[in-house]
Amino acid sequence: MKIAVCVKQVPDAAATKRIDPGTKRLDRSGEDALNPVDANAVEEALRIRDASGDGEVVLVSLGPEKALDSVRKGLAMGADRALLVSDPEAAGSDLVATSFLLAKALERESADLVLFGQQASDSDGAVLWAAVAERLRLPLISQAAELTLEGGAVTGKRQTEFGYDVIRAPLPAVVAVADSINQPRYPSLKGIMGAKKKQQDVLSLADLGIEAEDAGASGSRTEVLALSDPPPRGETRKLEDDGTGAEKIVEFLAEKRLL
Amino acid sequence: MSTLVFLEHHGDELQKGALGILAKASQLGGDVAGVVLGSGVESLAVDAGRFGATTVYVVDDPKLEAPLPQPRVDAIAQLVQEKGIETVLFAQSILSADIAAGLAARLGAGLNWQLVDIAAQDGTVVGKQSALGDSVLVDVGWTTTPRLALFRAGIADPVETGGSATVESFEVGFEEHSLAAEMLEQAHEESSGPSIEDAEIIVAGGRGLGAPEGFGMIEELAKALGGAVAATRAVVDAGWYPYSAQVGQTGKNISPGLYVACGISGAIQHKVGMQNSKVIVAINKDANAPIFEFADLGIVGDVHTIVPKLTELVRARKG
Numbered sequence: 001m002k003i004a005v006c007v008k009q010v011p012d013a014a015a016t017k018r019i020d021p022g023t024k025r026l027d028r029s030g031e032d033a034l035n036p037v038d039a040n041a042v043e044e045a046l047r048i049r050d051a052s053g054d055g056e057v058v059l060v061s062l063g064p065e066k067a068l069d070s071v072r073k074g075l076a077m078g079a080d081r082a083l084l085v086s087d088p089e090a091a092g093s094d095l096v097a098t099s100f101l102l103a104k105a106l107e108r109e110s111a112d113l114v115l116f117g118q119q120a121s122d123s124d125g126a127v128l129w130a131a132v133a134e135r136l137r138l139p140l141i142s143q144a145a146e147l148t149l150e151g152g153a154v155t156g157k158r159q160t161e162f163g164y165d166v167i168r169a170p171l172p173a174v175v176a177v178a179d180s181i182n183q184p185r186y187p188s189l190k191g192i193m194g195a196k197k198k199q200q201d202v203l204s205l206a207d208l209g210i211e212a213e214d215a216g217a218s219g220s221r222t223e224v225l226a227l228s229d230p231p232p233r234g235e236t237r238k239l240e241d242d243g244t245g246a247e248k249i250v251e252f253l254a255e256k257r258l259l
Numbered sequence: 260m261s262t263l264v265f266l267e268h269h270g271d272e273l274q275k276g277a278l279g280i281l282a283k284a285s286q287l288g289g290d291v292a293g294v295v296l297g298s299g300v301e302s303l304a305v306d307a308g309r310f311g312a313t314t315v316y317v318v319d320d321p322k323l324e325a326p327l328p329q330p331r332v333d334a335i336a337q338l339v340q341e342k343g344i345e346t347v348l349f350a351q352s353i354l355s356a357d358i359a360a361g362l363a364a365r366l367g368a369g370l371n372w373q374l375v376d377i378a379a380q381d382g383t384v385v386g387k388q389s390a391l392g393d394s395v396l397v398d399v400g401w402t403t404t405p406r407l408a409l410f411r412a413g414i415a416d417p418v419e420t421g422g423s424a425t426v427e428s429f430e431v432g433f434e435e436h437s438l439a440a441e442m443l444e445q446a447h448e449e450s451s452g453p454s455i456e457d458a459e460i461i462v463a464g465g466r467g468l469g470a471p472e473g474f475g476m477i478e479e480l481a482k483a484l485g486g487a488v489a490a491t492r493a494v495v496d497a498g499w500y501p502y503s504a505q506v507g508q509t510g511k512n513i514s515p516g517l518y519v520a521c522g523i524s525g526a527i528q529h530k531v532g533m534q535n536s537k538v539i540v541a542i543n544k545d546a547n548a549p550i551f552e553f554a555d556l557g558i559v560g561d562v563h564t565i566v567p568k569l570t571e572l573v574r575a576r577k578g
């Protein structure tokens with residue numbers, strides 16, 4: 001059983017996220033992290049691998065070279081190796097270009113199962129898997145809160161606006177998991193040390209046989225035209241709980257005549 | 260300008276969100292068409308005329324019976340190509356997002372998401388996207404046609420135009436991979452339990468409660484305040500609390516006088532269901548949690564110490 005997991009490096013939650021007004025792209029110069037919900041996809045892959053007795057978990061990512069620093073967290077959790085597609089020409093890829101590049105990388109792996117996280121914290125898209133599944137011409141299950149593998153098929157249970165769906169797809173298949181599917185393990189110290197030694201390949205566009213015109217801005221079909229401030233919000237107050245947090249809330253509710 | 264709106268239906272009802280997008284489509288000028296996909300759905304199509312569609316295409320096929328995205332990609336792709344449609348609009352939903360993204364790959368068409376508005380500008384189309392946790396509004400464009408747009412849930416209400424639509428049926432073929440996934444079961448739960456939609460005060464719990472038992476103290480606080488209990492998808496999926504209490508994109512959309520969020524990060528899909536609450540109070544131990552960006556009062560601290568104490572204080576105050 002070979003499982004590929006698509007993971008992304010995103011700005012750390014503590015960093016203020018901004019779009020660079022010059023390049024009109026997300027400013028990726030600050031602290032980074034592995035996209036938090038992608039850890040759920042890695043965790044699910046590890047569980048499936050370990051339950052099946054043998055198999056391999058490959059992390060697949062598209063991003064700048066420093067993305068390996070974040071991808072390594074997945075290796076520290078227990079994934080076997082990582083593959084990063086990185087090329088200056090790939091920067092600024094939108095959904096059309098990103099799905100194209102990732103699909104090319106995934107085609108080389110021909111995994112039985114391709115897993116995705118719930119959504120990237122910097123894009124709030126929750127869409128990439130559907131584009132990748134289409135490019136790979138594989139069946140898709142998204143938002144899976146439960147997964148079972150049996151008889152060469154994967155079955156997922158997922159929430160919709162109306163309740164729960166149960167969907168089955170024959171392998172190979174693409175599955176995006178919800179953040180409720182599991183509790184990702186913390187990497188152990190041994191895992192963190194071992195991660196550095198695991199195989200980590202960086203592939204350029206040329207390595208994947210991709211023309212520059214199919215990547216980055218030229219391979220994209222959307223563009224950012226302008227940035228503006230959102231409508232002003234009401235006043236917000238944030239207080240550190242110094243032992244009087246509950247009192248502060250009561251005072252506030254009284255002030256608002258809600259008590 | 261020819262615009263197509265995907266008209267999602269559930270049972271024998273067109274979805275309100277999609278009908279609302281018909282009104283957005285009319286802002287672009289030109290023809291506004293809708294498309295209904297399913298099995299035995301012909302009669303639904305007529306309804307869309309009242310909300311601004313002049314043509315409604317119907318693809319009626321048993322292969323479209325289950326609400327799965329991939330066969331719908333096949334159908335819309337063929338329709339777009341045959342009719343020369345320039346812009347396709349979707350109201351955000353679990354189904355629509357997967358169709359829109361699949362279509363982007365199939366047609367090599369640009370997809371912009373989290374849109375809150377769209378307009379025709381100098382002969383082209385510009386979308387307004389709310390990005391990075393609603394900290395910035397981005398004007399987004401498309402470099403080619405067809406253009407694909409996915410609107411944020413609940414941004415537009417249907418507008419009755421009193422018109423009527425020409426219904427046109429359309430036949431399509433399906434790709435093998437599009438038919439590979441199969442719907443085994445649709446457990447469409449009826450809402451049971453106390454309604455959170457009518458409550459003036461809501462106390463909501465998320466994964467920060469740590470365990471299902473955490474909802475005990477949430478219920479206590481709700482009782483003390485005279486309110487009802489709500490939950491995030493993460494804890495509903497995990498079985499900590501019933502689906503009927505879920506707030507957000509795939510749950511309920513509520514606007515109580517007070518919303519107390521306990522151990523909730525404030526993800527955008529949760530926010531869209533509760534941001535119209537008059538007063539929002541949040542308790543979260545992570546000072547960087549997005550919920551603090553839009554809570555009127557945020558306390559950075561542990562729910563396990565603050566919530567029980569708050570309940571006590573509220574009780575004492577109410578006597």
Ligand SMILES: Cc1cc2nc3c(=O)[nH]c(=O)nc-3n(C[C@H](O)[C@H](O)[C@H](O)COP(=O)(O)OP(=O)(O)OC[C@H]3O[C@@H](n4cnc5c(N)ncnc54)[C@H](O)[C@@H]3O)c2cc1C
Nearest residue numbers: 465466467491492507508509510522524526528544545562
């Ligand atoms: C298409 C789609 C639809 C979705 N629909 C919905 C929806 O309808 N409703 C919905 O809610 N979500 C929905 N989601 C999921 C959403 O994106 C988030 O994943 C979810 O809301 C997170 O739930 P949470 O806040 O409970 O958990 P988390 O994001 O895990 O947040 C838990 C929070 O608790 C805090 N915490 C932990 N321990 C403590 C403590 N002891 N004291 C105080 N704070 C603590 C943490 O700091 C964290 O901020 C949807 C996602 C997608 C992609």
Ligand SMILES: Nc1ncnc2c1ncn2[C@@H]1O[C@H](COP(=O)(O)O)[C@@H](O)[C@H]1O
Nearest residue numbers: 006007008062117119120125126127128
């Ligand atoms: N650049 C990337 N490289 C690899 N995987 C990605 C990348 N961007 C997004 N993903 C995966 O796709 C999921 C959904 O991303 P998005 O559609 O951007 O919200 C994420 O949770 C990741 O699993």
